[in-house]
Amino acid sequence: xxxxxxxxxxxxxxxxxxxxxxxxxxxxxxxxxxxxxxxxxxxxxxxxxxxxxxxxxxxxxxxxxxxxxxxxxxxxxxxxxxxxxxxxxxxxxxxxxxxxxxxxxxxxxxxxxxxxxxxxxxxxxxxxxxxxxxxxxxxxxxxxxxxxxxxxxxxxxxxxxxxxxxxxxxxxxxxxxxxxxxxxxxxxxxxxxxxxxxxxxxxxxxxxxxxxxxxxxxxxxxxxxxxxxxxxxxxxxxxxxxxxxxxxxxxxxxxxxxxxxxxxxxxxxxxxxxxxxxxxxxxxxxxxxxxxxxxxxxxxxxxxxxxxxxxxxxxx
Amino acid sequence: xxxxxxxxxxxxxxxxxxxxxxxxxxxxxxxxxxxxxxxxxxxxxxxxxxxxxxxx
Numbered sequence: 585x586x587x588x589x590x591x592x593x594x595x596x597x598x599x600x601x602x603x604x605x606x607x608x609x610x611x612x613x614x615x616x617x618x619x620x621x622x623x624x625x626x627x628x629x630x631x632x633x634x635x636x637x638x639x640x641x642x643x644x645x646x647x648x649x650x651x652x653x654x655x656x657x658x659x660x661x662x663x664x665x666x667x668x669x670x671x672x673x674x675x676x677x678x679x680x681x682x683x684x685x686x687x688x689x690x691x692x693x694x695x696x697x698x699x700x701x702x703x704x705x706x707x708x709x710x711x712x713x714x715x716x717x718x719x720x721x722x723x724x725x726x727x728x729x730x731x732x733x734x735x736x737x738x739x740x741x742x743x744x745x746x747x748x749x750x751x752x753x754x755x756x757x758x759x760x761x762x763x764x765x766x767x768x769x770x771x772x773x774x775x776x777x778x779x780x781x782x783x784x785x786x787x788x789x790x791x792x793x794x795x796x797x798x799x800x801x802x803x804x805x806x807x808x809x810x811x812x813x814x815x816x817x818x819x820x821x822x823x824x825x826x827x828x829x830x831x832x833x834x835x836x837x838x839x840x841x842x843x844x845x846x847x848x849x850x851x852x853x854x855x856x857x858x859x860x861x862x863x864x865x866x867x868x869x870x871x872x873x874x875x876x877x878x879x880x881x882x883x884x885x886x887x888x889x890x891x892x893x894x895x896x897x898x899x900x
Numbered sequence: 901x902x903x904x905x906x907x908x909x910x911x912x913x914x915x916x917x918x919x920x921x922x923x924x925x926x927x928x929x930x931x932x933x934x935x936x937x938x939x940x941x942x943x944x945x946x947x948x949x950x951x952x953x954x955x956x
Contacts, residue, residue: 771907780909780947825948828908836904864907898903900918900931 585689586711588636591752592658595684600628605656605682609644610634617709618694622647637711638729641691643847645669645801648676655681658752660688662736662845664745665878666801669841672881675804678747685748687756690729690737691846692716695855697732701725736846736859739764746879765867767860783828789854790827792820796848796858802838809833835861840869840887841877909947913938 596608612623612633620639624647625631636658644657645666655676659667664683671678697718698706704720711717717726739762744755771779794810797803809817810830818833819826835858842862849859869875872895873886886894906912916935920928 768907776906776909776911776947778909779907783908828948832904832908839904861904861908864904868903898917900916900934 585686586637588686588752589634592636592684592686593631593634595750595752596625596631596634596656597628599656599682600625600631604654606653608634608656609647610658611636611640611642611644614639617706618692618697636686638690638692638716639694639709641734641846641850642799643801643845646799646804648681649801649804651676651680653680656684657681658684658686659745659748660686661740661742661744661746662688662843664747665742665843666845668747668878668881669843669885670801672878672885678881681749683745683748685745685751687744687751687753688737688740689714689743689756690733690740691850692729692732693734694850697727700727700732734846734850735857736844736849740844742843742876742879747881765863768864768867771860771864783860784824786856786860787824787827787831790822790831790856791854792822792827792830793853795851795853796856797834799847799851800834800838801845801847802841803834831858831861835865838862839865840873840875840885842866843877905948911942911947913942914945 592610596610599605600608606626608625608631610623610625611620613635614621618639620635620637620642622642622644623633625633640660643663643666644659645663648655648657648667648670657667664685667676667681667683670676692709697709701718701720701723704723706718706720708719709716710719711729714729715726716729716732717724739759741759741762741764743758745751771782774782794808797808797810810820818829842865844859844863844866846859848862849857852858866876869877869886875886877885905915916931916938918931920931
């Protein structure tokens with residue numbers, strides 16, 4: 585996907601020079617390997633900062649909330665779905681945006697790469713087509729990208745943007761016959777006791793840094809419920825029950841809105857698979873409401889409309 | 901919400917939702933009995949509960 589970089593720079597330069605947009609949001613290379621940073625370019629002379637490769641896993645939609653200027657933004661499948669969700673939820677209007685669509689072949693899981701080189705210090709990661717080369721101080725190895733995809737990218741069925749003004753390349757063939765929810769189904773089979781044990785073990789390392797919340801484009805409340813102090817909805821320590829409450833509620837706030845972009849999981853400093861919560865809700869949204877978030881500008885999400893035939897087996 | 905809580909290990913039968921109008925006294929009694937019986941059967945809640953604050 586490296587070849588998109590030049591194209592993105594070209595488009596950004598044109599948009600800024602022709603005054604189509606006031607700012608362009610994209611990624612730049614991070615200060616450490618595999619960590620691209622978001623960047624907002626306002627001057628056509630700065631477009632050389634823009635970059636795209638398989639480490640662009642943060643969700644840029646975060647930077648759109650309540651903006652008033654005209655913005656150009658790069659968007660792959662999941663990011664474009666988040667932009668649609670933002671528009672539906674009236675956080676930004678479609679006319680303000682110039683969406684540069686990117687057919688995405690998935691992001692590389694940086695944790696898997698570190699594991700694969702035995703946690704040596706990585707100096708450089710160079711991508712080349714569907715392979716990538718990892719350089720450490722006295723070690724070098726080339727890997728296949730398909731073996732190192734982020735888990736959400738491996739099961740992705742929306743690699744092409746759903747909404748765009750122009751594309752940097754031809755749309756890709758979507759993946760088919762994907763069993764997306766195998767892990768959730770496995771958990772569903774467990775007894776209550778096993779489930780509780782599973783999630784307890786999963787959340788014990790959580791340090792409540794709220795990085796998952798901050799990375800999530802859906803979490804744009806001015807004050808998050810965990811930061812409220814009057815009333816204080818949830819305890820602030822790393823007490824397991826408080827941590828659990830935070831994670832359950834965070835996930836539930838994303839019900840019917842999550843696009844499984846994987847930003848939450850990517851940013852977790854202790855590597856908790858936080859998508860295990862949102863995925864369950866995505867599965868429910870799909871099974872109970874035949875809904876996948878952010879696919880259309882004209883449809884309201886299931887949790888803000890009432891239909892007489894809505895699922896209501898839980899209520900008596 | 902019910903699905904998610906049961907997914908993380910809250911026992912089915914611990915959490916109940918119902919809609920009872922102010923004119924439906926009989927239904928209220930029925931629901932209350934049903935809930936209390938279901939919960940009694942499960943015994944005390946052990947998951948997602950907080951004990952007294954423990955001071956080190």
